[in-house]
Amino acid sequence: xxxxxxxxxxxxxxxxxxxxxxxxxxxxxxxxxxxxxxxxxxxxxxxxxxxxxxxxxxxxxxxxxxxxxxxxxxxxxxxxxxxxxxxxxxxxxxxxxxxxxxxxxxxxxxxxxxxxxxxxxxxxxxxxxxxxxxxxxxxxxxxxxxxxxxxxxxxxxxxxxxxxxxxxxxxxxxxxxxxxxxxxxxxxxxxxxxxxxxxxxxxxxxxxxxxxxxxxxxxxxxxxxxxxxxxxxxxxxxxxxxxxxxxxxxxxxxxxxxxxxxxxxxxxxxxxxxxxxxxxxxxxxxxxxxxxxxxxxxxxxxxxxxxxxx
Amino acid sequence: xxxxxxxxxxxxxxxxxxxxxxxxxxxxxxxxxxxxxxxxxxxxxxxxxxxxxxxxxxxxxxxxxxxxxxxxxxxxxxxxxxxxxxxxxxxxxxxxxxxxxxxxxxxxxxxxxxxxxxxxxxxxxxxxxxxxxxxxxxxxxxxxxxxxxxxxxxxxxxxxxxxxxxxxxxxxxxxxxxxxxxxxxxxxxxxxxxxxxxxxxxxxxxxxxxxxxxxxxxxxxxxxxxxxxxxxxxxxxxxxxxxxxxxxxxxxxxxxxxxxxxxxxxxxxxxxxxxxxxxxxxxxxxxxxxxxxxxxxxxxxxxxxxxxxxxxxxxxxxxxxxxxxxxxxxxxxxxxxxxxxxxxxx
Numbered sequence: 001x002x003x004x005x006x007x008x009x010x011x012x013x014x015x016x017x018x019x020x021x022x023x024x025x026x027x028x029x030x031x032x033x034x035x036x037x038x039x040x041x042x043x044x045x046x047x048x049x050x051x052x053x054x055x056x057x058x059x060x061x062x063x064x065x066x067x068x069x070x071x072x073x074x075x076x077x078x079x080x081x082x083x084x085x086x087x088x089x090x091x092x093x094x095x096x097x098x099x100x101x102x103x104x105x106x107x108x109x110x111x112x113x114x115x116x117x118x119x120x121x122x123x124x125x126x127x128x129x130x131x132x133x134x135x136x137x138x139x140x141x142x143x144x145x146x147x148x149x150x151x152x153x154x155x156x157x158x159x160x161x162x163x164x165x166x167x168x169x170x171x172x173x174x175x176x177x178x179x180x181x182x183x184x185x186x187x188x189x190x191x192x193x194x195x196x197x198x199x200x201x202x203x204x205x206x207x208x209x210x211x212x213x214x215x216x217x218x219x220x221x222x223x224x225x226x227x228x229x230x231x232x233x234x235x236x237x238x239x240x241x242x243x244x245x246x247x248x249x250x251x252x253x254x255x256x257x258x259x260x261x262x263x264x265x266x267x268x269x270x271x272x273x274x275x276x277x278x279x280x281x282x283x284x285x286x287x288x289x290x291x292x293x294x295x296x297x298x299x300x301x302x303x304x305x306x307x308x309x310x
Numbered sequence: 311x312x313x314x315x316x317x318x319x320x321x322x323x324x325x326x327x328x329x330x331x332x333x334x335x336x337x338x339x340x341x342x343x344x345x346x347x348x349x350x351x352x353x354x355x356x357x358x359x360x361x362x363x364x365x366x367x368x369x370x371x372x373x374x375x376x377x378x379x380x381x382x383x384x385x386x387x388x389x390x391x392x393x394x395x396x397x398x399x400x401x402x403x404x405x406x407x408x409x410x411x412x413x414x415x416x417x418x419x420x421x422x423x424x425x426x427x428x429x430x431x432x433x434x435x436x437x438x439x440x441x442x443x444x445x446x447x448x449x450x451x452x453x454x455x456x457x458x459x460x461x462x463x464x465x466x467x468x469x470x471x472x473x474x475x476x477x478x479x480x481x482x483x484x485x486x487x488x489x490x491x492x493x494x495x496x497x498x499x500x501x502x503x504x505x506x507x508x509x510x511x512x513x514x515x516x517x518x519x520x521x522x523x524x525x526x527x528x529x530x531x532x533x534x535x536x537x538x539x540x541x542x543x544x545x546x547x548x549x550x551x552x553x554x555x556x557x558x559x560x561x562x563x564x565x566x567x568x569x570x571x572x573x574x575x576x577x578x579x580x581x582x583x584x585x586x587x588x589x590x591x592x593x594x595x596x597x598x599x600x601x602x603x604x605x606x607x608x609x610x611x612x613x614x615x616x617x618x619x620x621x622x623x624x625x626x627x628x629x630x631x632x633x634x635x636x637x638x639x640x641x642x643x644x645x646x647x648x649x650x651x652x653x654x655x656x
Contacts, residue, residue, distance in 0.1 A: 119525040130523050137523045153522035166634060168516050172466040177403055226408040226465040227438045252407065 126199070127191050134159060140195050142202035144259065145291065149202040154194075162187065172227040173197050174256070196257040203259030203291075204229035210293035218296065220246055230256065232292075238268075238279060238299075245272050247280060251287060264288050311370055316363050318455050319376050322383060323359040330386075331358060337382055340375050341365050373455070377431040381443050384460055385435070388507040391460065391473040395502040395510055395636070396485065398468045398494035406493070408465040410434065417442070417491035424483050429453045438464050446480050459484060462507065468494065469514045471507060501639035509569035513633050519566030520634075555616045555623040562630050568609035574638045576601040576628065581644055596644070609633065 122128040129138045135158035141151040155166040162183050169175050175194070182190035208229050211219070220235040230253040237244045247268050254262035266284040268276050286295045326334055332351050335341055341362070349361045366375075384391070418430050427447030434440050442461040447453035461484070462471040470488055474481060485497045504510050512518045546552065582597035605611045609632065616623035624630070632638055 123525070128525065130525050132523050139522070139524050153520070153524070155522060166520055166522075168520055168522070171469065171515050172406075172464075174403075222434075224410055224434075225438065226410070228406065228408075228466050231407045231409060 127195055138191060140198055142199045144203040144206045147206065149206060152198055173201060200257045200259045201228060204253060207292040208232060211296060214293060215296045240276065245269065245276055261288060311367050315371060315373050315376050319366055319371065319379065320359045320363045322379050323362050324355055326383060328355055334382060338379050340369060340371060373429060374431065377429060377443055378433065381431060381433045381441050385441060389505045391475065392503060392505055393471050393473045393507050393510055395500045395514060396470045396472055396497050397500050398470065398489055398492065398497045400494040406466045413491045417487050420487040420490045421483065427451065427453050440465065444484065461488065471510060501637040503638065504571045506570040509571060512569045513636050518569050518633055519564035521561055521564040558623040559613060559616055562624060563613045568613060569633055571608045571638055573602055573604040574608060574632060576640045576642055579641065579643045
């Protein structure tokens with residue numbers, strides 16, 4: 001080290017100057033910035049190494065602690081098993097029940113599951129509801145003879161007087177009329193009547209759809225229907241002794257809460273044989289009592305047997 | 311065959327996109343399959359239409375068949391017309407049976423009793439929709455087949471969809487005939503208009519997706535769950551706010567697609583409230599102003615405003631009430647009384 005020269009040199013802080021000095025091997029002056037930096041770097045490196053070692057130690061410690069916990073737990077379980085065995089439950093071949101006390105978490109999960117199941121049952125009954133901030137939201141589900149069909153919702157406000165805020169009921173269902181009669185006075189009756197209307201409509205529509213889908217070959221021309229499916233007019237073929245005769249039928253569903261017709265008119269062409277009049281009357285009676293698509297199914301099977309007879 | 315009918319059929323065929331002509335003619339059912347085989351559907355439309363007219367000559371088409379073709383065209387391309395919604399009401403409580411033949415008879419009789427020169431054609435569709443095409447004439451001239459109005463009516467509903475195009479003077483007559491035929495008492499025009507007929511139906515028949523609160527578990531929608539993959543070094547700073555906006559949006563607009571409307575119009579008749587020192591129209595008379603929002607799909611764009619960061623959620627109820635109130639034309643007047651602000655006219 002040449003202190004004298006270092007002192008002079010420190011006045012010049014140009015990088016090039018220092019680089020030059022390094023080459024000359026004169027960079028290690030006590031005043032040098034580089035030296036300082038290098039010293040700091042070395043210190044940091046040492047500290048980092050120490051830190052790493054400490055962390056490793058801590059990790060190891062934590063792992064060992066966890067292992068201790070595990071082993072303790074295992075020991076407890078085995079102890080419990082031994083106790084149970086000693087209490088004479090050897091009958092159950094090795095299948096030992098869980099510790100008698102279910103955890104709080106398991107209880108909570110079971111409670112949630114049973115509440116969800118209860119809500120699902122309510123939904124399946126056809127009328128279910130949920131309280132909202134301003135009132136109640138009801139859900140009316142429809143079904144017909146075991147098949148679940150559409151659901152409709154009603155958002156009611158209950159703060160001042162009961163009002164329908166929004167709904168998804170089809171526009172041809174007489175909702176306003178039913179609401180005017182029952183909504184303010186007897187909400188249960190309102191829901192019940194509305195549910196009857198919706199279920200009957202769903203049932204009528206289901207029958208008409210089934211007829212069109214499954215018995216389209218027996219229907220001549222188009223099936224005339226309307227939005228409420230409460231008036232159906234169509235022609236269908238009846239075969240007797242390998243000849244087909246067209247029947248015209250008009251089904252009027254006078255009661256909107258009913259999925260069976262109130263008025264049935266079955267007519268055949270004037271030139272049809274007299275025996276067909278009986279058939280027409282029989283069909284008319286059947287339509288009044290039985291679902292439309294089921295009636296048709298019974299025709300097909302009945303005709304099979306009639307034609308088969310000599 | 312009448313020359314006017316031939317020309318009308320020719321022009322109708324020209325309107326149809328070339329690839330659709332064959333299917334539409336098959337739907338029409340007036341020309342047999344063998345006849346259709348003889349037409350080359352790859353030539354230019356001008357020639358196709360001439361060939362079709364030639365075949366119609368052979369079958370002696372009359373105006374009824376030509377009108378049927380026109381209805382089919384408009385049923386497949388209803389969005390080329392502007393549809394308005396009308397609401398009928400009645401005071402009676404009898405159950406409606408709706409006999410289709412009865413409806414058609416009453417409608418024709420009422421309309422023809424007032425104006426002899428009209429062409430009326432009906433066509434029914436699977437979804438209980440009845441399409442009525444009316445070509446208007448005057449007491450002294452034959453019906454002009456190019457000046458037509460269309461009416462779409464679903465039985466046992468109080469709503470009628472009308473596309474008038476021209477000759478608005480015949481509208482009262484048309485409305486009267488509808489009221490009589492469907493057993494209602496009166497009819498009024500709703501403030502709801504759009505090109506998309508199906509969206510108008512969705513709005514008034516309440517077929518669009520509304521978000522109702524239920525306990526019944528709905529199927530989880532994968533789209534709502536943001537994928538966790540991605541650079542873990544990137545942190546969403548306002549994740550809470552984003553989730554709040556999503557939730558509010560879903561409550562207001564529901565999960566499904568929105569009905570398609572092209573515009574919403576707000577006519578302001580409110581007072582201009584300015585700084586008293588400025589003395590600009592200071593509460594002297596209402597400030598007349600018309601605000602019109604237009605978009606190829608207005609409700610979808612409103613739904614995406616808040617998630618895109620362009621508006622605060624929840625949006626103004628004036629915008630979000632459109633499907634529920636079934637209107638897209640509003641008049642906003644001053645609310646007189648205690649609370650300043652505006653209220654929407656019924």
